[in-house]
Amino acid sequence: MEAFNPNNGFMYGVVAVVVLFVVAMSVRFILLAWKRGTELGIDPSVLRKTAGSAALFTLVPAVSILLGVLALSKALGFPLPWLRLSVIGALTYETPAAMSAAAAVGRDLSTLITDPKIFAAIAWVMTLGIIPGTIWVPAFSSRIERGVMKIRAKDERWGKLFMSALFLGMISAFLGDVFATVRQGLRGWIPVFVMAASALVMCLCALCLKKLHWKWMEDYALPISMLCGMALSIPITNLVNSVA
């Protein structure tokens, strides 16, 4: 039997099929939405700007996902982490899942896994750990949508507030999370400083939009603020480390 290598052509081939499926699915839904947008009378320039802004917005987070692939590749090779971080997964889920599976068989993720049984066990745990999402959406999404539609149909103002409250609930949870390390001393405040810096850049973008009438800023303010926040995190970290 052929020796197992997580980076072999077979693994790349298997993963390529799923990645191509993701590409096809994305294209299918973009075309579907684009056609519907045109039917609804949305200006094509708005749709083009949406696509451009989304591409810019994604670039740097995608690099951070690539870093996740690199981190997991030390133990699992490239194809499996590539797959897991391109379909359903996220780094916050996949690394603990791989660690949990490796620990269950008495291994860790410090060296390349070349035992196919251990590798397959990790692949199963990473897949089964996250796969229910593909069941929940078709099972429940239309019911959830009908519920939201009913709320909006009954009282439009309350429907809008309902959606805002959902967003604010999500944003509040993640903003709270940013403060989770503040009791660790000055270094624990770094995430808060980074958040404040990117928020400040967002305010400056809003100011440019309002005072200088830079209309294009409306589409790119969020990606610009995020990128500036990430860039500023480097001097902020260095500064805090030098005084802490």
Next chain:
Amino acid sequence: MDKSPSELAFRAYEHRVGRCWILTGFVLLLAVPTAICVRYDAWPPFLWVLKGLAGVAPIYWTIGAIEVLTYVPMLGTGGSYLGFFTGNLTNLKVPCALNAMNGAGFEPGSEKGEVVSTIAIGVSALVTTLVIALGVLLLSSIRGFLEAPALQPAFTYILPALFGPLAVVYISRDPKIAAAPLIFMLVLFICVPSLAPSVGVMVPVGALIALAAARILYKKGLV
């Protein structure tokens, strides 16, 4: 605000298309570990998989169900099928969709909002796939740069850099509604920092508090 027949028909069509793609994807995903086992005749003992799953499945499956409840109304039909299948929801797809709806000036939950949300999520999935593919292909030349210690803070603090500007946009719109969940979450995470890895579980808690605050303020005519 009643939905037009064409909107209802389109949503039904989107659900059919979405179910078809996501269930095919479900089968493909299960086919990957199966293919590895068959090709190398290496079926792991059931207990290994069970032990590994025991460490993650209870929390992941719960968070998965919670994410569906929370994010489906935000992303819309097409955006939900695509976003949930392509993953990286919280750190990429949801903020990307919010940014798109905000930039285009369409209400989340409206049909136009859903159109731009789906396009944004689709483009985001394509760009992510392209970046990872290029990254793996060009690995030998870029690895040193990407893993340079000087650059690491930028990737470590990506979520604070993302949620700072989002907070400016959404809190400035409804500061009265935002106050209650925000204060609750700040106090909670400062007092119980061990909750940080389970932030996904706290999202619906925040949403419930925000909904309660919104309802009270709405009834009193304050928003």
